[in-house]
Amino acid sequence: MNPQKIISIRKASFAMLLMGAAGLAACLPAAASDALSTPPAGFVWTGGYAGVHLGYGGGRTTVTELDFYTFSEFGDTQFKFNSNGFLGGVHAGYNWQSGQLVYGVEVDLTGANIDNTVANSMLPRSNESFSTSVDWFSTARVRLGYSIDRFLPFVTGGFAFGHARSSYDDNDAAQNNHAIADNVVAGWTIGAGAQYALTDNWSLRAEYLYVDLEDSRGAFQYAGDTFRYDFDNDIHVVRLGASYKF
Known part of the structure; x- marks a missing residue:
């Protein structure tokens, strides 16, 4: 060519x-x-919603003695114990959707009966006991999910606060020494879950939250000395809920 x-x-x-x-x-x-x-294909999650939830919570309390006393003959200054109970409450939020990405904000208020009282097992001969009770908590969180039509798995995290009452008691009628921390404390939470839309308005959810509440302190005085106790309460929450999208 x-x-x-x-x-x-x-x-x-x-x-x-x-x-x-x-x-x-x-x-x-x-x-x-x-x-x-x-618009996104399939179900659209954008919009406001409100609902109710029920579940179960397991708490973990760490008591730390900060001064001159120990909880055993071996110098232990920490004692840990578990608590548990049922819970229920209300939630509300708003979702936005971009393609399959769903993001939003949510607040909730939960009443709880997470409590327990245990003896000091590290010093069996004593009458000492520890107790804790969390009767309510609330969270304000962001949520991020991936829409698979009507199925929405998500992760969530944000702020938390709640009311915790924790105590140490020597159960000695003569001395009557007890340290009580009874406070509303702040903290943080993180978790994950999944939601399914039954209709255009109603959906069901299952979720797990880890709630870490701030430490609180109680103290008593004995023979001129002050004994301070630090109480750290963490909660593991599993709950089911139903929501109505407006």
Whole structure:
């Protein structure tokens, strides 16, 4: 083939390629705009909602003696014990959806009966006991989920606060020494769950939350000395709920 014809063909092909690329580039903004304006396929989670939840909570309390006393003959200054109980409450929030990504905010208020009283097992001959009770807590969280039509797995996290009453008692009628911390304390929470939309308005959920409440302190005085106790309460929560989307 004539070299000049080959060069002419290549020039024509290159020109066509440039024209095609230019046309594609011109179409991209319009295509991107269409993609952004296209509503999510399947169920749409965008909107406000409110609901109720029920569940079970397990607490873990760590008591730390901060001064001159120990909880055993071996110098232990920490004692840990578990508590548990049922809980229930209300929640409300708002979701936004972009494609399959669902993000939003949620607040809840939960009444609880998470409590326990235990003897000091590290010093069996004593009458000492420890107790804790969490009767309510609340959270304010962000949620991030991935929509699979009506199924929405999500992660969540944010702030928490609640009322905890913890104590140490020597159960000695003569001395009557007890340290009580009875406070509303702040903290944080993190968790995960899944939600399923039964209808356009009603959905069911299951979720787990770990709630870490701030330490609180109680103290008593004996023979001129002050004995201070630090109480650290953490809660593991599993709950089921139903929500109505407005």
